[in-house]
Amino acid sequence: MSTAGEDYVLLEEPSLTQVANFINAFKKTRVLVLYLNCEVLYKGRASSKLSPGDRLLITKPDGSLLIHEKTKREPVNWQPPGCILHAQVKGNMLVIRSIRLRPREEILVLSPHVHVLLAAPCTQGEFRLWGSEGEMIELVMKNPSLIEPGLKPLKREHLTPHGKIDLLCEDSKGNIVVLEFKRSTAQLSGVSQLKRYVDYMKKVYGDKCRGILVAPNITSSAKSLLAEYGLEYRRLSPPSRTGILKRTTP
Amino acid sequence: MSTAGEDYVLLEEPSLTQVANFINAFKKTRVLVLYLNCEVLYKGRASSKLSPGDRLLITKPDGSLLIHEKTKREPVNWQPPGCILHAQVKGNMLVIRSIRLRPREEILVLSPHVHVLLAAPCTQGEFRLWGSEGEMIELVMKNPSLIEPGLKPLKREHLTPHGKIDLLCEDSKGNIVVLEFKRSTAQLSGVSQLKRYVDYMKKVYGDKCRGILVAPNITSSAKSLLAEYGLEYRRLSPPSRTGILKRTTP
Numbered sequence: 332m333s334t335a336g337e338d339y340v341l342l343e344e345p346s347l348t349q350v351a352n353f354i355n356a357f358k359k360t361r362v363l364v365l366y367l368n369c370e371v372l373y374k375g376r377a378s379s380k381l382s383p384g385d386r387l388l389i390t391k392p393d394g395s396l397l398i399h400e401k402t403k404r405e406p407v408n409w410q411p412p413g414c415i416l417h418a419q420v421k422g423n424m425l426v427i428r429s430i431r432l433r434p435r436e437e438i439l440v441l442s443p444h445v446h447v448l449l450a451a452p453c454t455q456g457e458f459r460l461w462g463s464e465g466e467m468i469e470l471v472m473k474n475p476s477l478i479e480p481g482l483k484p485l486k487r488e489h490l491t492p493h494g495k496i497d498l499l500c501e502d503s504k505g506n507i508v509v510l511e512f513k514r515s516t517a518q519l520s521g522v523s524q525l526k527r528y529v530d531y532m533k534k535v536y537g538d539k540c541r542g543i544l545v546a547p548n549i550t551s552s553a554k555s556l557l558a559e560y561g562l563e564y565r566r567l568s569p570p571s572r573t574g575i576l577k578r579t580t581p
Numbered sequence: 582m583s584t585a586g587e588d589y590v591l592l593e594e595p596s597l598t599q600v601a602n603f604i605n606a607f608k609k610t611r612v613l614v615l616y617l618n619c620e621v622l623y624k625g626r627a628s629s630k631l632s633p634g635d636r637l638l639i640t641k642p643d644g645s646l647l648i649h650e651k652t653k654r655e656p657v658n659w660q661p662p663g664c665i666l667h668a669q670v671k672g673n674m675l676v677i678r679s680i681r682l683r684p685r686e687e688i689l690v691l692s693p694h695v696h697v698l699l700a701a702p703c704t705q706g707e708f709r710l711w712g713s714e715g716e717m718i719e720l721v722m723k724n725p726s727l728i729e730p731g732l733k734p735l736k737r738e739h740l741t742p743h744g745k746i747d748l749l750c751e752d753s754k755g756n757i758v759v760l761e762f763k764r765s766t767a768q769l770s771g772v773s774q775l776k777r778y779v780d781y782m783k784k785v786y787g788d789k790c791r792g793i794l795v796a797p798n799i800t801s802s803a804k805s806l807l808a809e810y811g812l813e814y815r816r817l818s819p820p821s822r823t824g825i826l827k828r829t830t831p
Contacts, residue, residue, distance in 0.1 A: 339616060339696055343591060362637060362651060364614060366589060366701045376765045377712030377819060384704025387612060387639070393652040401612060401703040402643040404661045411654045434765075446589055449697055451616045453651040454634025462627030492802055494769055515626050515684075519744055523773035527806070552742055556777070569627055 342448040347425040350445045354390070354418035354427065357450050363390045366447040367425075371398055371408050375436025381407060388427070388440060390416055396429045396438060408438055462569035464512045467545065468498050470570050471510065475500065478543065478565050482508065493527045507532055507540045514569050517546035522556045529562065590700040597675040600695045604640070604668035604677065607700050613640045616697040617675075621648055621658050625686025631657060638677070638690060640666055646679045646688060658688055712819035714762045717795065718748050720820050721760065725750065728793065728815050732758065743777045757782055757790045764819050767796035772806045779812065 340357075342349065354363060365388040371381040386407075387399040393412035400407050414431045427440040468487060475482040481503030489496040498510040509532055511525040521544055529542035544557060547568040557564055590607075592599065604613060615638040621631040636657075637649040643662035650657050664681045677690040718737060725732040731753030739746040750758040759782055761775040771794055779792035794807060797818040807814055 341591075341593060341697060362649070364616075364637065364699075366614075366699060370706075377710055379708060379710045381709075382707040384706040385701065386703050386706070387614065387701060389637070389649065391649075391652055395652070395654045397649075397654070399612070399639065399641075399647075399703070401705045402641055402645070402662065404645045404647070404659060407706070407708055409654060412652065446701075447591060447699055449614075449616060449699070451635065451637060451696075453636050453649070455651045456620075456634040456636070456657070457632040458629060458657055459631075460627055460629045493806055519777065520770060520774070523777050524770070527769065527773050556743055 338452050340448075340450040343446070345445055345448055347420045347423075347442070347445065350425055350448055351418040351420050353448060353450065354416070358390055358416050358418075359392050360452070361392065361450040362453045364388070364447075364449040364451060365442075365445055367442045367445040369398075369440050369442040372439040372441075373408055373437070375431070375434060379408070385446070390429075394429075398438075398440070410436065410438055462514065464497070464514045464569070467512045467514060467567060467569045468510075471498065471512075471545070471567070477567060478510070478545065491528060491531050493531045494524065496528050496532075502541065505539065507536055509540065509542045511542070511544050513544070513546035515546070516548040516550060517544050517553050517564070518550055519553050519556060521546070522553050522560065522562065525557075525562055526560050529560075588702050590698075592698040593696070595695055595698055597670045597673075597692070597695065600675055600698055601668040601670050603698060603700065604666070608640055608666050608668075609642050610702070611642065611700040612703045614638070614697075614699040614701060615692075615695055617692045617695040619648075619690050619692040622689040622691075623658055623687070625681070625684060629658070635696070640679075644679075648688075648690070660686065660688055712764065714747070714764045714819070717762045717764060717817060717819045718760075721748060721762075721795070721817070727817060728760070728795065741778060741781050743781045744774065746778050746782075752791065755789065757786055759790065759792045761792070761794050762817075763794070763796035765796070766798040766800060767794050767803050767814070768800055769803050769806060771796070772803050772810065772812065775807075775812055776810050779810075 368385050370383040373379040389397040394414040395412050396410040397406040398408040410429045410431055414429045416429050418427045425442040429438045472484045475484055483501045486499045489499045496509055497512045500508040502508050509528045513521050525542045525544050532540045542562040543565055545565050545567050549564055618635050620633040623629040639647040644664040645662050646660040647656040648658040660679045660681055664679045666679050668677045675692040679688045722734045725734055733751045736749045739749045746759055747762045748760040752758050759778045763771050775792045775794050782790045792812040793815055795815050795817045799814055
């Protein structure tokens, strides 16, 4: 065992009992990384079984659990924050159980051998994002003529029974205009979403209503569906902070 | 440095040059886990900046990159498979760069200090999933009366310009029936998706067309939108393998 000034703990080839005790003691304060041989069973909205092998298991103080294999961006098994973690040794096996209550979902990790355990006090840093949909909406609220001359923003995040409208406007002819923003390529689902809002607004406020999908790009199938529905498209990219990588690179 | 039979490598408090060399040598064959102090810059579809702090960085042989903090199931920054990774030391900083070519996205990790580096030869295990949408569709194809008496399956995964229809059927009165399956609670977006398919089928084959959303559950807003569109709902849960966790627990 070794402890540094940063207060992390690293165990190499620990016993299963050591690991179980360690998980239960530190699961609420540290990010725990286990490199272990294990099989994984899941039961909840579906069921799955992962055959034995060496993989990474990560648990976080908020109850998240991730199991990563050799490839893919996504973990092969996972639990969201709010789950209850417990470890114990049964016979020759370390049994790690993560339970989600609603909906009920359970991950069971069975491990005959843990190679490495790292208890890492991780930061929750300040994360700043530019170029989000929120920033696109703000940009249009300040410069509505980016969409068309004479457009007047009325309300942001207008709640309907069929979802939240990004930005509600009025055009120069007195029509209500529903704007739906996508920060990357707009898809069929975005068209359907906009259609849902426009249908609702027409039902409530009458036919003087238009819908515009605002995105830096659109698929051809989404574009033709949009035309079919009598809805519109405006190309707009999220505002950029060019040079952010250059400025700060040493 | 320590190497076990499983051929993993663990470096504690390595020098930055050691880490850079190690990353470049093993990035294509091992899962690398770094517990390090770093800040992270991202530029692509949006831009972001993550303030300095201690976190986990994971790279995989397929080019995926994940940066995890103290909380959340999702990494704070990430790249998908297919990215190009490179590490070097500039001055007193370890600079790890991950580049995605299309769309162009870049993550830059700047680290003054690496606490731990683990090179882990992870498995790609056999993952078996039960209770998926695919299994629901198979269940209905074999037992169409679960939906309604006299229903006859025609075609699975029927492609339209507006997306793929899960299962196309014909009812006892000769209507075309579009079935859309969800393995968990059906939402507004599922209703819109079904509406899109039904609208298309009506346009092509005429008005003798119905749409049914099949799911174990549905939100109240989705249910009322469904009714408004004249579409239907059938409750059906994915087939379960009960006892899978019990059977295998030691």
